[in-house]
Amino acid sequence: MNILDKIVADKYKEVELRKSLIPIHQLENSVLFNRQTNSLASALRNSETGIIAEHKRRSPSKSVINQKVSVQDVATGYQEAGVCGMSVLTDGKYFGGSLDDLLLARASVNMPLLRKEFIIDEYQLLETKAYGADVILLIAAVLSRDEIKSLSEFAKKLSLDVLLEVHNLQELEKSIMPSLDMLGVNNRNLKTFEVSTDVSKELSKHIPDDFVKVSESGISSIEAIKDLQQYDYKGFLIGENFMKTENPGASAIEFIQKLK
Numbered sequence: 001m002n003i004l005d006k007i008v009a010d011k012y013k014e015v016e017l018r019k020s021l022i023p024i025h026q027l028e029n030s031v032l033f034n035r036q037t038n039s040l041a042s043a044l045r046n047s048e049t050g051i052i053a054e055h056k057r058r059s060p061s062k063s064v065i066n067q068k069v070s071v072q073d074v075a076t077g078y079q080e081a082g083v084c085g086m087s088v089l090t091d092g093k094y095f096g097g098s099l100d101d102l103l104l105a106r107a108s109v110n111m112p113l114l115r116k117e118f119i120i121d122e123y124q125l126l127e128t129k130a131y132g133a134d135v136i137l138l139i140a141a142v143l144s145r146d147e148i149k150s151l152s153e154f155a156k157k158l159s160l161d162v163l164l165e166v167h168n169l170q171e172l173e174k175s176i177m178p179s180l181d182m183l184g185v186n187n188r189n190l191k192t193f194e195v196s197t198d199v200s201k202e203l204s205k206h207i208p209d210d211f212v213k214v215s216e217s218g219i220s221s222i223e224a225i226k227d228l229q230q231y232d233y234k235g236f237l238i239g240e241n242f243m244k245t246e247n248p249g250a251s252a253i254e255f256i257q258k259l260k
């Protein structure tokens, strides 16, 4: 089993446990459930920088990245930097995140929040709303076309934006459908951890113009972004490059100033 298979096998068990602990009506009755969501896709369309900054404590590829900073400080720092949105890892076992991180980020900032999670069940979309996020990630490598369709259509009913993530042409071709808002190309192969922004460059011409293009992972320089902009990318998802520093918000501020 590769790491992605392991994560997803654990996720199926975790979601069943969560369902048995917190019933759907409780999620639907939570204070944030009917909050008006903010579109990340629109924010990216109107932005000159397009940075989506991530909160990530650790990862299977890097182990510890940053266990010291508070998610509230990171969120307010990112907001001050003028990022378009923030991505919050909520997987606990492999990334050290939680739904509480999402709630704390939401309590600190107004910008669009992406719940970074391995989504396999509609129940997780109800959770996403209840904990205050605006956007979900769907990963083509772990979902069938039918699953992508039903999850993305359900997300749209809940007024959530959908970012669909692919890593190769086959995943892209199986996934194109109108219920997606953004197409993200992950420069990191989640099975081998190899990273190269060439993956984004190669796939860009195959992505229809109606989707906002996002390049994800392994981005650490202004040059890389300028280069990807030539391939029509509007969004850039950056985690480690900010999180590995003592003050992720401050490093985002510095980065965005250079980009402008």
Ligand SMILES: O=P(O)(O)OC[C@@H](O)[C@@H](O)c1c[nH]c2ccccc12
Pocket: 054, 056, 116, 117, 139, 165, 186, 216, 217, 218, 219, 237, 238, 239, 240, 241
């Ligand atoms: O830390 P990086 O290399 O800047 O990458 C951020 C983000 O793209 C990465 O965390 C990510 C992309 N897709 C994912 C899916 C699940 C978990 C994590 C991810």
